[in-house]
Amino acid sequence: MSNKLVFPVPDEFRRGAFGGRKLVETGKQILDLVCETAGIESFDGLDILDYGSGYRMAQVLLEFDMEFASYCGIDIDPEMMGWLQDHNPDPRMDFHLVPFQNELYRPEGEQMTGESQLPVGDNTYDVIMMFSVVTHLAPHDTRALFAILRRYLKPDGFLFFSTFVNPIMEDPYSEGDPDKPLWMSIYQEAFLFDLLDETGWVCEHYAEPVGQMIQHQMLCRPTDDPNPPRPACRPGTPAY
Numbered sequence: 001m002s003n004k005l006v007f008p009v010p011d012e013f014r015r016g017a018f019g020g021r022k023l024v025e026t027g028k029q030i031l032d033l034v035c036e037t038a039g040i041e042s043f044d045g046l047d048i049l050d051y052g053s054g055y056r057m058a059q060v061l062l063e064f065d066m067e068f069a070s071y072c073g074i075d076i077d078p079e080m081m082g083w084l085q086d087h088n089p090d091p092r093m094d095f096h097l098v099p100f101q102n103e104l105y106r107p108e109g110e111q112m113t114g115e116s117q118l119p120v121g122d123n124t125y126d127v128i129m130m131f132s133v134v135t136h137l138a139p140h141d142t143r144a145l146f147a148i149l150r151r152y153l154k155p156d157g158f159l160f161f162s163t164f165v166n167p168i169m170e171d172p173y174s175e176g177d178p179d180k181p182l183w184m185s186i187y188q189e190a191f192l193f194d195l196l197d198e199t200g201w202v203c204e205h206y207a208e209p210v211g212q213m214i215q216h217q218m219l220c221r222p223t224d225d226p227n228p229p230r231p232a233c234r235p236g237t238p239a240y
């Protein structure tokens with residue numbers, strides 16, 4: 001297989017340890033895991049919102065010619081989102097910048113609140129995904145974001161996200177490296193469930209990290225139940 005990707009993105013926008021083919025290959029495994037977890041064959045006919053998108057899943061969808069109805073990537077990185085908007089590779093895709101603050105990625109941004117709007121008008125989505133985003137969010141932002149995203153989900157849709165969870169730590173939240181705020185945001189399990197309860201989500205699937213591919217994962221759906229059930233954490237899927 002050639003190393004040239006269908007949708008190459010300049011290296012200057014790379015944020016993680018690796019890019020290129022390795023990034024899209026793990027991305028494909030993640031999207032397959034999402035489908036398997038949600039019990040769907042593919043994203044065929046589905047509208048996807050990728051929050052804190054970076055550029056990876058856009059590359060993955062195109063690289064592997066995956067089926068989907070529409071894909072909307074949203075991020076706070078002005079240069080990267082500007083580049084993606086200028087080089088949008090597919091009419092089913094769009095990319096939006098949000099102005100929110102993040103101490104690690106955009107210290108000078110605006111505070112996000114549960115009432116903040118996303119720049120997508122009245123659009124709603126079947127699938128909302130967030131990979132390696134809650135892993136870099138302070139608790140007040142995670143709570144706000146859960147509340148925001150709830151408004152943009154179709155009634156039968158689901159939210160899938162990855163996060164660092166520590167089931168036994170005493171504090172509700174801790175920094176993996178106190179010298180690098182938000183580099184590794186670790187949530188106490190009960191506190192993460194509290195945030196979901198408070199913002200109208202029920203977690204249907206909760207699983208351990210899978211190798212180097214993904215951290216703890218949760219698949220959630222909207223609920224009006226103020227005390228929804230909390231599933232036990234399953235072992236990470238061995239096939240991945």
Ligand SMILES: C[S@@+](CC[C@H](N)C(=O)[O-])C[C@H]1O[C@@H](n2cnc3c(N)ncnc32)[C@H](O)[C@@H]1O
Nearest residue numbers: 052053054056075076077100102105131132133
């Ligand atoms: C580790 S990267 C993950 C990118 C992508 N989801 C992936 O899996 O390749 C985290 C991304 O979250 C974005 N981000 C952080 N805080 C955000 C916020 N409050 N709103 C939107 N995007 C945010 C960053 O700009 C960055 O692109």
